[in-house]
Amino acid sequence: MNRTLQRGRRLVIAWLLSVHAALVLHCAIEDFVTYDEIGNLAAGVSYWQYGTYHLYSVNPPLTKLLAAAPVVLTRPDTDGLVTADVPGQRAERVVGEHFALTNSENYHTFVVLARLASLGWSLLGAWLVYRWAGELWGVEGGLLAMAVWCFEPNIITHAHLLNADVPATVAALAAAWTLRGYLLDPTWGRAYFAGIALGVAQLCKFTLVILYPVWLILWGVYWWTARRVPRDCDDAVPRRAAGPGALRMVLLLATCVLVVNLGYEFTGTGKPLDEYPFVSRTFRGTSDAESGGSHGNRFRGTWLGRVPVPFPESYLRGIDVQRRDFEIYRTRYSYLGGQWVLGRGWWHYYVYGAAVKVPLGIWGLLLLAFFWPRRGRWAIPWPGDWRELLILALPALTVLVLVSSQRSLQSHFRYALPMFPFVIVFIGRAGAVFAGRECKDEDERTEARSTWARSLVVGLMVWAVGSYLFVHPYSLGYFNELAGGPHGGHNHLLGSNIDWGQDLYRLRRWLARHPEAAADLQMAYFNRIDARIAGLEWRLPPLGVTDGAEITEENAAGFGPHPGYFAVSVRFVRGSQAGATDGEGGYRFAPFRGYEYFRHFQPVAKAGYSIFLYHITPDQADAVRARHGLPPLPCAKDGESNEGSLQDTD
Numbered sequence: 001m002n003r004t005l006q007r008g009r010r011l012v013i014a015w016l017l018s019v020h021a022a023l024v025l026h027c028a029i030e031d032f033v034t035y036d037e038i039g040n041l042a043a044g045v046s047y048w049q050y051g052t053y054h055l056y057s058v059n060p061p062l063t064k065l066l067a068a069a070p071v072v073l074t075r076p077d078t079d080g081l082v083t084a085d086v087p088g089q090r091a092e093r094v095v096g097e098h099f100a101l102t103n104s105e106n107y108h109t110f111v112v113l114a115r116l117a118s119l120g121w122s123l124l125g126a127w128l129v130y131r132w133a134g135e136l137w138g139v140e141g142g143l144l145a146m147a148v149w150c151f152e153p154n155i156i157t158h159a160h161l162l163n164a165d166v167p168a169t170v171a172a173l174a175a176a177w178t179l180r181g182y183l184l185d186p187t188w189g190r191a192y193f194a195g196i197a198l199g200v201a202q203l204c205k206f207t208l209v210i211l212y213p214v215w216l217i218l219w220g221v222y223w224w225t226a227r228r229v230p231r232d233c234d235d236a237v238p239r240r241a242a243g244p245g246a247l248r249m250v251l252l253l254a255t256c257v258l259v260v261n262l263g264y265e266f267t268g269t270g271k272p273l274d275e276y277p278f279v280s281r282t283f284r285g286t287s288d289a290e291s292g293g294s295h296g297n298r299f300r301g302t303w304l305g306r307v308p309v310p311f312p313e314s315y316l317r318g319i320d321v322q323r324r325d326f327e328i329y330r331t332r333y334s335y336l337g338g339q340w341v342l343g344r345g346w347w348h349y350y351v352y353g354a355a356v357k358v359p360l361g362i363w364g365l366l367l368l369a370f371f372w373p374r375r376g377r378w379a380i381p382w383p384g385d386w387r388e389l390l391i392l393a394l395p396a397l398t399v400l401v402l403v404s405s406q407r408s409l410q411s412h413f414r415y416a417l418p419m420f421p422f423v424i425v426f427i428g429r430a431g432a433v434f435a436g437r438e439c440k441d442e443d444e445r446t447e448a449r450s451t452w453a454r455s456l457v458v459g460l461m462v463w464a465v466g467s468y469l470f471v472h473p474y475s476l477g478y479f480n481e482l483a484g485g486p487h488g489g490h491n492h493l494l495g496s497n498i499d500w501g502q503d504l505y506r507l508r509r510w511l512a513r514h515p516e517a518a519a520d521l522q523m524a525y526f527n528r529i530d531a532r533i534a535g536l537e538w539r540l541p542p543l544g545v546t547d548g549a550e551i552t553e554e555n556a557a558g559f560g561p562h563p564g565y566f567a568v569s570v571r572f573v574r575g576s577q578a579g580a581t582d583g584e585g586g587y588r589f590a591p592f593r594g595y596e597y598f599r600h601f602q603p604v605a606k607a608g609y610s611i612f613l614y615h616i617t618p619d620q621a622d623a624v625r626a627r628h629g630l631p632p633l634p635c636a637k638d639g640e641s642n643e644g645s646l647q648d649t650d
Helices: 003-030 035-050 062-073 092-102 107-137 139-151 153-159 165-184 188-202 206-227 246-263 313-331 349-357 360-371 386-405 413-434 444-469 486-491 504-513 596-600 618-627
Strands: 333-336 339-342 521-524 564-569 579-581 587-589 605-607 611-616
Touching: 003 107, 003 139, 003 153, 035 062, 035 092, 035 107, 062 107, 062 165, 107 139, 107 153, 107 165, 107 413, 139 153, 139 360, 139 413, 139 444, 153 165, 153 413, 165 188, 165 206, 165 386, 165 413, 188 206, 188 246, 206 246, 206 313, 206 386, 206 413, 333 349, 349 386, 349 413, 360 413, 360 444, 386 413, 413 444, 504 605, 504 611, 596 618
Parallel strands: 521 564
Antiparallel strands: 333 339, 564 611, 579 587, 605 611
């Protein structure tokens, strides 16, 4: 490649990374702290301050440590971050809210600083997909893969939030990248670095424990196929390159275990299995003898229980708490396509999510990459070694199968994010149409086909970029045209897919322009933080008629709808069973479909795509009350309402 082409390639890479960073930073500054970030930030600060890892233990500490590092340097008030190590306790959001309130003047600055770590992970991910796709499909394929990464809405969304999703996604990609290098050329040094990358992945998210069996399967495939190479075959791949040794694989796994222990500072390493206070039914068994049934240990009294665990105590206990949460969620409602179900989900939840959350232009590029001819005068050949495709396909499919199997907890499409980079690397195949692979003696028809193919790739990429930029900086609310765009997203998915508390600052700006609404605001806002930190004053709207509600002449006026100004998170409009702050420092739990009656009204505005704003008149309120069998409100005046009672969960 001559110097001009090299310079041009570097400029394109620099431009893509710069634009990606600008988009992510804009979202990071605009969005209010989201539900999970509250606990993540407090937990990360507590790790640095006190060296304990039990707070927010359902994810490993690395991502929180890196994110909280710049915050710790500003010397925040850490009063209240010390918590007792109670088995199974999930105190991170209560502690996180306290941390936010004690640092209210600088809290948004802390959040933005912590979000920078996710941006760093995402930039690394962009470079890795470029390198991997470039090796498979050429420089053009690498540049297309990088472009897809840099403008993919789900990547941008979680690259600007303080959570483990993008770090885990990039760590899984890096682990696969280094494993590929080891399998192609199995030296001791490559095995060592592959082990480091696998250990870092384990320190990002517990979902990535699935990489252990996947890595063993991939190693087994390379080992087995190497055994079948004839020793006297002149065209065979050298046996060292094709056959990774078992001892080097042991080094890889041992290095991974060492890195995990370093991440937890070896706290509790070597503790016998039967001494763990497990809280999930999976690990504690059916015995409820200890602590009133709060924890136990099914391995006590067995030979396995006497075995020292080579991992840190908090690592295994975190997996246990996460498993307990999956078991609890079997009593929760799940939502997909406008339908609620109790205690079970759908096998196709993440496929459906991808169909509505991924730009259609990227879907087009994926189909083009998959179906493009492998033979012919304008073909793009597959990699010479079919095992290269297996390294891409197996981790992606395993992640999809794993998250789809957890049907009791299907509220977050982001759980499928670790499969994205492998798909994006494969999409790079579509970029190879720019590589100029045509034969010198091709006719005009072949050249016309090549021009048409390049135009198609450019058109699909422009469609994908434009589809996202139309929504920016409301990246969390992105839905593609098939879903009806961001305005139609709530008809398909809820939870962190659209409503995670991110639009509070946008609501504040709207209220500043409409003081008549701010004077007597009634709000049902989803987040685990007191919205008074943003300078808002409000009270809860009255509840609607729900299953089990006892309506009498005396209490009928306490149920909704009522006239006035309302701000309601879209998950409540769709009937979600979730918590809301009450405007008085409390946190209350709305029953299933407690605020669904707002669907009878047309919102006058929206704060982002997650908070709907209503102005309900007395006549409108009485008309809907009649539909629900409620009497009209006596002498109802615009702006007056009675407050419904919610069950306090504290």
